Amino acid sequence: MQRTATPRETLHWDDVKLFLALCRARTVGHAAESLGVDASTVSRRLATLEEALSATLFDRGRDGIAATEAAESLMPVAEEMEAVMARFATAAEGLEREVAGLVRITCPPDVADVFVAPILSELTSRHPGLRIALDPGEAVLDLTRREADIALRTVRPARGDLVVTKVTTARWVAVAAPKVARSLGTLRAWADAPWVSWGERLANMAASRWLGKYARGVEPVVRSDSLSVQLSVVVAGVGVALVPEPSIAHYGLVPVKLGPELQEDAAAWPVDELYLVTHRALRDVPRVRAVWDLLLERGRTL
Structure with a gap:
């Protein structure tokens, strides 16, 4: 019998970045702009993310998107992950030896x-x-x-x-x-x-x-x-x-x-x-x- 993958196994850091961009931009278009991709890509990735979580993260409306209760509960954890990734990047940069970049x-x-x-x-x-x-x-x-x-x-x-x-x-x-x-x-x-x-x-x-x-x-x-x-x-x-x-x-x-x-x-x-x-x-x-x-x-x- 084939085992169904859990969110822990299917989620990636890019999914968290997408989630945070949508929370902060409040429209798919603005989120896409901040991520450097097109709006259709953001919509497709959001649908995949919601399917993986079995939850609706954003309500779609004429004026844009609004975070659901599920999204609001995930937001603090996503921000913690963002802070950890920033610390990791900073530590990696500390390994530089030359004035370049x-x-x-x-x-x-x-x-x-x-x-x-x-x-x-x-x-x-x-x-x-x-x-x-x-x-x-x-x-x-x-x-x-x-x-x-x-x-x-x-x-x-x-x-x-x-x-x-x-x-x-x-x-x-x-x-x-x-x-x-x-x-x-x-x-x-x-x-x-x-x-x-x-x-x-x-x-x-x-x-x-x-x-x-x-x-x-x-x-x-x-x-x-x-x-x-x-x-x-x-x-x-x-x-x-x-x-x-x-x-x-x-x-x-x-x-x-x-x-x-x-x-x-x-x-x-x-x-x-x-x-x-x-x-x-x-x-x-x-x-x-x-x-x-x-x-x-x-x-x-x-």
Whole structure:
């Protein structure tokens, strides 16, 4: 008599990755995109998985999929497996001996432009076997889930088995395109300038809070939650914005001249700290250490 295979014998790690992708994406299409396959493949593999488990994991609807009670009970175990696999991959990487392979860096877009991009030539010249994946964006990737190897962040991480080092401190100042700065002359009141600022979603940022306190009542001509967009708008000559000092020369901008009426406010310009972050288990992996050391070395000179 032929014995029926049990789920323990038929399930694989790829099945768990599929399950987690569906739980997090909530649509088959988004799950497929995150896994790098097409939607029909995800649907077929999900059907096979549910058959192996003899359980329905997701209810299908017009708006996507929803986890069933069975899926919700499996989710914590699947996340434990994911964490174990991440630790295994990290331990395997620790066996490296040469500075070679891919290092994934995540950071804000302006940090990528002003700080990271200019040192890549030196980095790859020193280590020809090194490859860099640079992910500039506002989203914070999870280093514990191996979404990136190194992060540059303006907020110090409070949780996770991470190594965190402060790279530099950057002050934000009011700047404009040279032509706009000349036309404004010496600014006597913050309301005398056309401002480019943040939207409500990032109202708690230090730069946004400074404007709310010292330029109270000023209505910006342009709002954007992307600093890259703000920089493009200011470079185009639309108005004045608070910008980190290391970015000023890089984008061809100049500080706005301030009259004595505004000097006291300017003494309280907002300040950001830039932190270099990696997972503790990756800190001494040769390819990660090479990138870390140069970022730290160059960051001290900003």
